[in-house]
Amino acid sequence: MAPQSSTESADAPPPPEAVFGLLWPGKAAALAEAETPSRARCACDLAGDESLVIEGDNLDALKLLQAGHAGRIKLIYIDPPYNTGAEALYPDDFAAPRVGRRQAKGGEDRGRLHAAWLNMTYPRLILARRLLRDDGVIFISIDAAELANLILVCDEVFGEANRIEVFSWVRTTTPAALAGKTKKVVEFLLCYERQRSGQVYRGVEKPVRSANPLLNQSNPPGELVFPAGAVTTALPDGAVPAGAYGSAAYVVELLADARVEGGRFVSALRLRGRFRWRQAYLEAQLAMGVVIYIATARLIPAYAKARYGPEALPNLIDAKVGVGTNETATAELRSLLGDDFADLARRMRPKPVSLLSYLIEAVCGPDDWVLDFFAGSGVTGQAVLEGNARAALCRRFILVQSPQATGRADCSTIAEIARRRLDAVVARLGHGAGAGGPPYGLVKLEPA
Numbered sequence: 001m002a003p004q005s006s007t008e009s010a011d012a013p014p015p016p017e018a019v020f021g022l023l024w025p026g027k028a029a030a031l032a033e034a035e036t037p038s039r040a041r042c043a044c045d046l047a048g049d050e051s052l053v054i055e056g057d058n059l060d061a062l063k064l065l066q067a068g069h070a071g072r073i074k075l076i077y078i079d080p081p082y083n084t085g086a087e088a089l090y091p092d093d094f095a096a097p098r099v100g101r102r103q104a105k106g107g108e109d110r111g112r113l114h115a116a117w118l119n120m121t122y123p124r125l126i127l128a129r130r131l132l133r134d135d136g137v138i139f140i141s142i143d144a145a146e147l148a149n150l151i152l153v154c155d156e157v158f159g160e161a162n163r164i165e166v167f168s169w170v171r172t173t174t175p176a177a178l179a180g181k182t183k184k185v186v187e188f189l190l191c192y193e194r195q196r197s198g199q200v201y202r203g204v205e206k207p208v209r210s211a212n213p214l215l216n217q218s219n220p221p222g223e224l225v226f227p228a229g230a231v232t233t234a235l236p237d238g239a240v241p242a243g244a245y246g247s248a249a250y251v252v253e254l255l256a257d258a259r260v261e262g263g264r265f266v267s268a269l270r271l272r273g274r275f276r277w278r279q280a281y282l283e284a285q286l287a288m289g290v291v292i293y294i295a296t297a298r299l300i301p302a303y304a305k306a307r308y309g310p311e312a313l314p315n316l317i318d319a320k321v322g323v324g325t326n327e328t329a330t331a332e333l334r335s336l337l338g339d340d341f342a343d344l345a346r347r348m349r350p351k352p353v354s355l356l357s358y359l360i361e362a363v364c365g366p367d368d369w370v371l372d373f374f375a376g377s378g379v380t381g382q383a384v385l386e387g388n389a390r391a392a393l394c395r396r397f398i399l400v401q402s403p404q405a406t407g408r409a410d411c412s413t414i415a416e417i418a419r420r421r422l423d424a425v426v427a428r429l430g431h432g433a434g435a436g437g438p439p440y441g442l443v444k445l446e447p448a
């Protein structure tokens with residue numbers, strides 16, 4: 001390390017060239033913005049115990065939520081505008097000059113776009129972090145347009161050491177070839193913990209394989225005694241005489257007569273063969289609920305674990321873990337709102353309920369709070385309501401969505417789309433959704 005010059009003191013701020021991180025025009029003002037009071041007010045109590053849909057700007061909502069919810073939220077999921085300029089029901093083109101897309105692709109204009117998007121995102125992330133519990137987790141959906149910037153700004157806000165993963169989510173199975181160069185199959189989910197801890201995320205359970213062989217030709221011959229009742233079988237009821245069984249490759253000897261009744265060996269089963277297991281291990285496995293199965297009269301035993309525990313999350317999120325795509329999500333929203341809303345559902349660019357359920361089940365306990373402050377059509381609320389109904393849980397959600405106009409007279413804002421979606425879900429779930437009372441409250445922010 002270079003020696004300190006005599007003019008440097010330990011308290012002096014580091015020179016700009018020594019600071020690692022992302023700088024952009026307007027950053028200082030965006031930081032200050034997080035500390036200014038909300039420009040909106042709310043006529044009712046935001047600190048209660050019920051789920052909420054808040055209609056208003058999320059910067060104001062995040063400020064107003066601090067009083068009652070700081071350090072209370074277990075999971076934040078957000079799906080902000082990606083700043084791609086793509087056609088959507090909401091603005092997705094930050095500070096782009098309105099003189100055509102060609103200009104916006106130039107270097108200086110790209111810089112303006114990124115800076116404006118970061119100025120929107122930065123104070124919201126700072127405020128969001130304060131709402132997380134110490135063991136809270138945030139997932140942020142994003143695509144390649146702002147991925148690099150978002151990682152750097154999140155590293156600053158949440159700490160690089162608290163960055164858990166950059167997940168890839170398979171967003172489509174029918175990608176278009178962009179200018180013949182690439183097909184965009186995945187987008188991303190950044191995941192940070194407020195304070196990195198040893199908490200384990202619950203993925204899906206591995207399916208049970210029913211036929212793991214207990215014999216292995218290269219093992220030395222040995223004897224195993226399976227206790228009476230421990231071995232299930234497809235053999236018919238009756239006696240099974242001692243003798244040589246198995247196949248040319250797998251020799252099995254039954255050392256004492258046995259008996260089958262009702263799909264089970266009701267006598268102890270004494271077998272000799274080239275087993276993978278010794279007697280003590282067999283007994284330990286049986287005590288853990290492992291199932292031993294003999295399918296045919298060859299008496300070759302196989303085993304199946306009773307259950308595998310949930311797996312750690314793979315960093316690819318796709319159909320293999322039960323999560324759908326953009327196409328699934330649009331169809332879900334359309335089916336809840338009606339065919340008349342097909343175009344609106346597509347332009348909403350929603351996420352599938354299965355994605356949100358997957359994230360919620362991975363980290364949340366039975367009565368945790370979940371926050372989504374770019375709520376769009378309210379998919380996060382649907383996932384919480386359905387999860388509660390499925391397993392009689394009491395998780396609560398807070399959704400924030402601005403009253404962005406849709407251009408439709410019969411459903412004039414995106415916040416209204418979210419309300420309609422949640423009403424349709426509640427109607428479908430009946431009492432399961434809200435344990436008797438209203439499953440969520442509606443709140444509108446007003447100018448302060």
Ligand SMILES: C[S@@+](CC[C@H](N)C(=O)[O-])C[C@H]1O[C@@H](n2cnc3c(N)ncnc32)[C@H](O)[C@@H]1O
Pocket residue numbers: 056057058059079080081090348349350351352373374375376377378379400401402404414
């Ligand atoms: C990508 S969409 C979210 C889609 C959502 N995940 C879903 O599945 O329906 C982003 C949403 O954030 C909303 N939004 C953007 N800026 C906002 C702000 N400042 N306050 C509140 N909502 C905002 C947009 O209107 C849009 O509905």
